Amino acid sequence: MNAGIISISKYVPDKVITNFDLEKTIDTNDEWIRTRTGIEERRIAEGEETSDLAYKAAQKALKSAEITADQVGLILVATVTPDRAFPSVACQIQEKLEAKNAAAMDVSAACSGFIYALATAKQFVESNAYDYVLIVGVEKLSKVTDWNDRNTAVLFGDGATAAVIGKVSEGRGILSFELGADGTGGKHLFLNDDRYISMNGREVFKFAVRQMGESAVSVIEKAGLTKEDVDFLVPHQANIRIMEASRERLELPEEKLSKRIHKYGNTSSASIGIALSDELEAGKIKEDDIVVLVGFGGGLTWGAAVIKW
Numbered sequence: 001m002n003a004g005i006i007s008i009s010k011y012v013p014d015k016v017i018t019n020f021d022l023e024k025t026i027d028t029n030d031e032w033i034r035t036r037t038g039i040e041e042r043r044i045a046e047g048e049e050t051s052d053l054a055y056k057a058a059q060k061a062l063k064s065a066e067i068t069a070d071q072v073g074l075i076l077v078a079t080v081t082p083d084r085a086f087p088s089v090a091c092q093i094q095e096k097l098e099a100k101n102a103a104a105m106d107v108s109a110a111c112s113g114f115i116y117a118l119a120t121a122k123q124f125v126e127s128n129a130y131d132y133v134l135i136v137g138v139e140k141l142s143k144v145t146d147w148n149d150r151n152t153a154v155l156f157g158d159g160a161t162a163a164v165i166g167k168v169s170e171g172r173g174i175l176s177f178e179l180g181a182d183g184t185g186g187k188h189l190f191l192n193d194d195r196y197i198s199m200n201g202r203e204v205f206k207f208a209v210r211q212m213g214e215s216a217v218s219v220i221e222k223a224g225l226t227k228e229d230v231d232f233l234v235p236h237q238a239n240i241r242i243m244e245a246s247r248e249r250l251e252l253p254e255e256k257l258s259k260r261i262h263k264y265g266n267t268s269s270a271s272i273g274i275a276l277s278d279e280l281e282a283g284k285i286k287e288d289d290i291v292v293l294v295g296f297g298g299g300l301t302w303g304a305a306v307i308k309w
């Protein structure tokens with residue numbers, strides 16, 4: 001039996017910062033941000049740390065999976081903005097959830113983190129090591145954003161997603177995955193000595209368009225499927241133009257692309273799960289649908305997966 005997503009949730013902080021708010025503090029404008037990135041607003045955490053966002057999303061995921069915290073065998077938290085280097089966010093939420101039987105660790109793969117955690121959880125569930133793995137994708141990117149740098153300040157937001165991974169019925173679940181990394185591209189996207197995100201936007205853009213397309217095609221083949229079988233594409237929500245390029249590569253119609261970036265900006269490890277959670281809530285993904293997840297991020301890293309819902 002395959003591992004699959006038993007439940008998925010999201011938590012985003014209340015505070016909304018619109019493009020018009022940013023116009024007041026940096027040399028940018030709503031039109032530029034919307035047309036170049038697709039972003040209209042983002043959420044910013046005030047008085048909440050990364051572990052608080054993670055905990056809130058995790059509580060919801062456990063509740064909707066109808067399992068108790070002590071049934072969780074492993075907690076994997078994908079994040080590049082932990083409260084501190086250690087204890088890990090995974091250990092912090094293990095305490096808060098009282099998940100006393102769970103091992104816990106953080107996964108660092110930037111925006112590909114959710115897929116890295118998903119693929120790791122699949123191994124532990126399918127090898128029968130654990131019945132349930134709780135995965136979380138969470139970021140408080142606002143604390144590593146230089147709010148005076150218009151190249152990056154317009155792009156990022158805070159948020160969390162959590163999913164319970166367990167066995168699902170025959171033929172469903174995570175049918176295939178692909179993970180990859182190219183450390184030679186690390187120089188294009190990193191946390192600088194001032195602890196802010198430093199990014200060569202054009203290089204990252206080119207890499208993302210190429211790699212997301214290739215990975216999406218590759219996981220579909222690995223699952224023994226063709227592009228025509230795909231019902232929905234949920235890409236990492238970094239830039240609408242990159243997302244559209246992936247959709248075109250798969251020759252999918254407009255309505256089969258998850259577009260949630262306008263509301264949240266780029267929430268890195270949280271973005272794919274937040275989008276997936278919103279699409280499910282909106283009834284866009286139904287039972288038996290073939291869903292492709294694909295992401296890229298700092299590292300550089302990439303990952304993709306095919307899920308039969």
Ligand code: ACO
Pocket residue numbers: 027028029032033036037110111150151154189197199201202204205208238239266268296297298
């Ligand atoms: N407002 C107004 N003008 C701006 C802004 C802004 N916020 N930012 C840049 N500009 C200007 C530039 O200065 C430039 O002006 P010039 O032509 O006078 O020099 C012009 O707009 C065009 O700039 P480009 O960098 O060429 O714009 P581009 O179309 O490449 O868009 C962007 C920039 C949005 C950053 C794009 O390159 C991109 O999305 N790249 C990928 C970023 C990404 O996905 N990062 C993932 C990070 S995930 C993680 O792991 C944390």
